[in-house]
Amino acid sequence: MTIASSSPPSRLPLGSAREARTGPRPNRARARESGGDGRLAALFLAPALLGFVVFLLWPTLRGVYLSFTRFNLLTPAEWVGLDNYVRMVNDPIFWDSLTVTVEYVVINIGVQTAAALAIAVLLQRLTQSAMLRGIVLTPYLMSNVVAGIVWLWLLDTQLGIGNEIVAALGADRIPFLADETWAIPTIALINVWRHVGYTALLLFAGLQAIPNDMYEAARVDGASEWRMFRRITLPLLRPVLAVVLIMTVIGSFQVFDTVTVTTAGGPANATNVLQYYIYGAAFGRFQFGYASAMSVALLVVLSAITFLQYRLTRAGRSDLG
Amino acid sequence: MRIRTLAALTGALALSLVTGCGQSDSVGSGSGTVTYWLWDANQLPAYQACAKDFERQNPGLKVRITQMGWADYWTKLTASFIAGTEPDVFTDHIQKFGQFADLDVLEPLDDLGIDDSAYQEGLAANWTGQDGRRYGAPKDWDTVALFYNRKMVEEAGLTAEQLNSLSWNPEDGGSFEKAIAHLTVDQNGRRGDEPGFDKDNVKVYGLATGGAGDGDGQTTWSPFTASAGWHYTDKARWGTEYQYGDRTFQQVIDWYFGLAEKGYLAPFTDYTDGANPASAQLASGKAAASFDGAWMISTYYGTKGLDVGTALTPTGPTGKRATMMNGLADSITKNADNKSGARKWVKYLASDECQRTVGRYGIVFPATPEGTRAAVAAYEKKGIDVSAFTEPVTGRRDSLTFSFPVTDYAADVYALMRPAMQDVYANGAPVSDLSRTNDQINLILGQ
Numbered sequence: 188m189t190i191a192s193s194s195p196p197s198r199l200p201l202g203s204a205r206e207a208r209t210g211p212r213p214n215r216a217r218a219r220e221s222g223g224d225g226r227l228a229a230l231f232l233a234p235a236l237l238g239f240v241v242f243l244l245w246p247t248l249r250g251v252y253l254s255f256t257r258f259n260l261l262t263p264a265e266w267v268g269l270d271n272y273v274r275m276v277n278d279p280i281f282w283d284s285l286t287v288t289v290e291y292v293v294i295n296i297g298v299q300t301a302a303a304l305a306i307a308v309l310l311q312r313l314t315q316s317a318m319l320r321g322i323v324l325t326p327y328l329m330s331n332v333v334a335g336i337v338w339l340w341l342l343d344t345q346l347g348i349g350n351e352i353v354a355a356l357g358a359d360r361i362p363f364l365a366d367e368t369w370a371i372p373t374i375a376l377i378n379v380w381r382h383v384g385y386t387a388l389l390l391f392a393g394l395q396a397i398p399n400d401m402y403e404a405a406r407v408d409g410a411s412e413w414r415m416f417r418r419i420t421l422p423l424l425r426p427v428l429a430v431v432l433i434m435t436v437i438g439s440f441q442v443f444d445t446v447t448v449t450t451a452g453g454p455a456n457a458t459n460v461l462q463y464y465i466y467g468a469a470f471g472r473f474q475f476g477y478a479s480a481m482s483v484a485l486l487v488v489l490s491a492i493t494f495l496q497y498r499l500t501r502a503g504r505s506d507l508g
Numbered sequence: 509m510r511i512r513t514l515a516a517l518t519g520a521l522a523l524s525l526v527t528g529c530g531q532s533d534s535v536g537s538g539s540g541t542v543t544y545w546l547w548d549a550n551q552l553p554a555y556q557a558c559a560k561d562f563e564r565q566n567p568g569l570k571v572r573i574t575q576m577g578w579a580d581y582w583t584k585l586t587a588s589f590i591a592g593t594e595p596d597v598f599t600d601h602i603q604k605f606g607q608f609a610d611l612d613v614l615e616p617l618d619d620l621g622i623d624d625s626a627y628q629e630g631l632a633a634n635w636t637g638q639d640g641r642r643y644g645a646p647k648d649w650d651t652v653a654l655f656y657n658r659k660m661v662e663e664a665g666l667t668a669e670q671l672n673s674l675s676w677n678p679e680d681g682g683s684f685e686k687a688i689a690h691l692t693v694d695q696n697g698r699r700g701d702e703p704g705f706d707k708d709n710v711k712v713y714g715l716a717t718g719g720a721g722d723g724d725g726q727t728t729w730s731p732f733t734a735s736a737g738w739h740y741t742d743k744a745r746w747g748t749e750y751q752y753g754d755r756t757f758q759q760v761i762d763w764y765f766g767l768a769e770k771g772y773l774a775p776f777t778d779y780t781d782g783a784n785p786a787s788a789q790l791a792s793g794k795a796a797a798s799f800d801g802a803w804m805i806s807t808y809y810g811t812k813g814l815d816v817g818t819a820l821t822p823t824g825p826t827g828k829r830a831t832m833m834n835g836l837a838d839s840i841t842k843n844a845d846n847k848s849g850a851r852k853w854v855k856y857l858a859s860d861e862c863q864r865t866v867g868r869y870g871i872v873f874p875a876t877p878e879g880t881r882a883a884v885a886a887y888e889k890k891g892i893d894v895s896a897f898t899e900p901v902t903g904r905r906d907s908l909t910f911s912f913p914v915t916d917y918a919a920d921v922y923a924l925m926r927p928a929m930q931d932v933y934a935n936g937a938p939v940s941d942l943s944r945t946n947d948q949i950n951l952i953l954g955q
Contacts, residue, residue, distance in 0.1 A: 260590050261611045336782065343783045345774075345794050362777030367935060454776060455931035470586060472919040473611065 247486075254479035264476070271480035281481060283456060284464040285488075287371060291460060292439045294375035300432065302379065303386035308420060310387065311394045312412070320391070323384040331381065335448035338377045339364060364449050367457035374445050374458060386435060393427030394420065429500035433493050440489055461485055541570045542849040543595040547581040550806060554869040558862040562853060569849050589613050589841075596844035597854055600644050600837045602634055602911065603724075606918040608839070609637045615840040615847070616641040620855050627875040628901055631835040634911055638746050644837025645858035646875035648866070650802035651831040651909065652727050653896035654819040655787075656691075660712065660796040661817070664690050664699070672896075674822040678736065678763040684822040688714035688772045691796040700772050707771025715767065716786040716795035717774035720933040723752075723925030724912060726832050727786070727799045729764045734832070735824025736760050740913035747915050748953055752925070753946035758939040765933045776934040790814060801834075802897045806871060809892050818896040823906065831900050833909035835875060873897070920952050 254271055256264035275281050306323060326334065342349045342363040350360045363373040397420065405415050421428075443462040446452060452459040452467070461481065469478035546555060552575045559571035574595065576584060582604065588594040589611070600608070608614050618641055624632040627646040635644030656671060666687060676684035691714035692700030699705065700714060721728035724740070738756045741747025751757060767773035774795055778784065786798035791811045799821070800808070808816045821829045838857045840850045856862050863879030866872065870886025873879075880898065887894045900907035915921065928945040931937040 259611060260586075261613060339780065339783050343780055345778045345784055345789065346792060347783070365777035365780065365934070448782065451781065453927065453930050454934040455937075456927040459927070467923055470583065472923060473607070 250479045250482055253476055254483045256476045256479075258475040258479075259473040260475055267476065271477045274477060275480050275484060280456065280459070280464065284459045284461050287457070287459060288440060288442070288461045291371050291375050291442055292436060294372055295378055295439045295442070296432070296436055298376065299379040299383050299386055299435065300428075302383045303390055303431075304428075306383065306387035307390035307394055308416060310391050320388065323387055325384065326381045327385040329381065331378075331444040332448050334377065334381050335445040338373075338380075339449045342373065365454060367454055370450055370454065370458045374442070374449060377449070378439075378442065378445055382435070382438075386431060389431050390424065390427065393424050393431075396427075397423045425500060429496065432500065433496050436492060436496065437489055440485065440492075540568050540846075540849070541572055542597060542846050542853045544571055544573050544853065545581070545585065545595040545598040546573065546575055547578045547599060548803070548872075549575055549577075550871045551866070551869075554866040554871065555857075557865050557869075558857065561862070561865065562856045565856075566852060569852065571853060592843060594841040594843060596846050596850040597838055597840055597857075599647065600635075600839040602834060602836075602914055603918060603922075605635065605644065605837075606914055606916055609643065610916060613842050614643040615842050615844065615850075616643060617645060617840065617851075617854065618642050620645060620851060620858070622646070622858060626860075628833075628835075628877065628880065630833060630909065630911060631875050634745065634835060634914060635837050635839075636745070644839045645854050647836045647838055647857065647863075648872045648874050648879075649833055649835040649901065650873065651833050651897045651900055652731060652799055652801050653821060653831070654797055655790060655800050655804075655808050656797035656817050656819065657790055657793070658815040658817045660691060660793075664796075666690065668817055668819065671817075671819040674819070675824070676732065676735075676822045677825050678732075678759045681763065681767070682822070685767065685772070688767065688797070689770070690714070692772045694771075700770070705771070707769075710771050710774075712793065713774040713778075713789070713795045714772045714797060715774070716789035716798035717768070717776060717779040718786045718799065719779045719781065720776060720926070720929035722929060723750075723921050724832070725929075726834070726912070727801055729761060730832050730910075731799060731821035731830050732764055732824060733757055733760045734830035734908065734910050735821070735826055735828055737824075737826045739910065741915060744911070745914050747913065750913070750915070750921065750946055750949045750953070752949070753943035758942060761929075761932060761942070762939045768933065769936075776930065787811070790816070802873060802894070805887070805892060805894065805897070809890070818893070820896050820899065820907075826908075828906050828908045829900065830908050830910065832912065833901060834912050873901075915953065917949075917952050921949050924949055 253264060255266060255268060257267050257270070258264035310320060310323070329337075341347050344350055344360050344362045344365055347363075349363070354360055361369060363369050401419050401423075402415055405419060410418070441462050442460050443466065446458050446460050446463050447466075450458040452463050462485075465478045465481045465485070468474045468481065544555075544559075546552065552573065555573060559573060563570060585594070585598060594613070600614075614637075620642075622632060622642060622645055626632075628649055631646040631649055632642075635642055635646070637643050654671065658668075661668075661671065670683075671687065674682070674684040674687055676682040681688075686701065689700035691712070692705075692710060693712045694700075694706040695709040695711050696704075696706060697711075700707075718728045721730070724730060725733065733756075736756050736759075738751065738754055738760065740750060742749045742751065765773075768775050774789060778789065778794070779786075786795070786800055787804055787807050789795040790798055790808065791814055808814070821831050823829050838854045840847065840854055844850045858875075860876050860878050863874035863876045864882045867874045867879040867882025868886050870883055870890055870892075873883045880902075884894055884898060900909050913921075924945050928942055931941065932939055
């Protein structure tokens, strides 16, 4: 919606009409007026700024500080310098959980983006039904925890209806969430199921911004649907796709609730994703210093990935001209 | 558009501030109120009855009970300690005791006049900290026994007496392994001890899986490791070294999880904490027997269509049967709003009078002998024979009970042992790997 809103009338400077009538005003008056704007702006900004400082800036700074301490929440934090970071670099479980997380993100984002793109294009090219768009979004309305529990039941090795079907087809039962090779792909796909509709709608909104006459012109030139997808849809969707990718990758790296309710990190750390490991260190073992150090590491990793993605996909520039 | 967003943000912020204030306001309690937390919904009516009697005897004092599920309970308790909104009194578990002692959030209870000998043996002493002071008043206890499907046992030609007199050893598994094998049936109807048994297509497992047992194996491997003479730590309480590197321990674990490879014990993949615990495997007819705790009695006996019996744990190489005997306690928080009221309430909770009341509900075994007797009578009234749980406690000479390991860094031990045991059970990692985990644990304990 923001992409399409390049309507000129709103761009007209507010003061210009008045200025035209009365001519330029003395500087003093103008200064007072802009001072009034500033106050109003400050008033409007204050709540958001307060929220930003209280809920984002301060916790982040405090988290960074805590990463240099030994802290169990109930007794005062004790400065230990780089100890937590040294421990992190030497902690095989940390590296293992980072690997597991990356594996999850690759499967989750890969499948989700491809599926969402397919759904978005189908929604745009085949139907304009708002009902269908609504249906696509339904899994997203379910809470992550509920979705996790439902899938846990569906996929249970012994009792799940999913495995009853597998067994009825004559195949061996699949321990979807209880086997180290299956668990991460299964969790990744559960979250694809939940998020694909939302992602598809974001991409669909991007597709709406592509002028229809391009497709008409291409059709006149005899281009096939596939060719139009590759030559028109993909390149023009790129900025939106890039933003969606950045958002979903960040979200994907923070996977936690699905893991908590389905596997609790098991079997044998096979699904011990970084957020889960951090949570365990903090709220299970009361090692808030070490947990903060790992959170800072996650922040750095995410910032680096976002920056790289932004650069590689040229997300800031549009091909629409 | 922007202004609308700002307005929405302001609204959301204001709302969160308002609800935040509301929450902190509601936690403060009046001078005449004692706040009390517990996690077991089944026990709520019993403690409400106790609270009523207590309030009658102490005019002006009110007990406000909050019940929440096990997982939320500990998260909320932790959060409440941080926020300074902790309850005056809460139900404490020995597994968490070490950690709370580390964090220094519990109030010593030495002046309550709790007499160790007034409770079943071993229960009161467990709640003594390393400083020699008492931090918990004994509340109840539980043991582990073998639940079995009576119909399946009958079909296999076994009797209750036979199941009650099983023995085992880590070499050939003894009569216990024979019974479990015989109770196992494959898709073709062949039993586990018959030629041609197909261990990859098992219809009914002799023994249900309760997962890998983490560091304690309470309802999985601990009846075996203990009856083989092994103990978790070098000392009964506040040990400084764990002994998962011990040969006896590893030999027993190797044999126990080996039962899964033979097809008698359900594989790790069949276990899900939330969806398919051991009790569900019995309920669905996928397993014939399972080790489980006394707190599960009402679940098993309440399962429709399941005719269930219980048997003692098998006799081990030491010539004794073994079961963990775990007890809960009531603890007072260091920052309790109403400490004097809390003391009175805890003293009452630990009294014969309240424990008899709780016993009469027949849902848990109270810690005093009289409370226990009331519970046994209540179970009997429901037609449930609980002797498999009570005999090891009320003194059969061939039984030994042991307690949950109480040490520093309990949460770290759990975090390291949980994946290590799963690796052995689920992925077939060699038991000798546990020696490395044990070294890591002892390194932490030695800090």
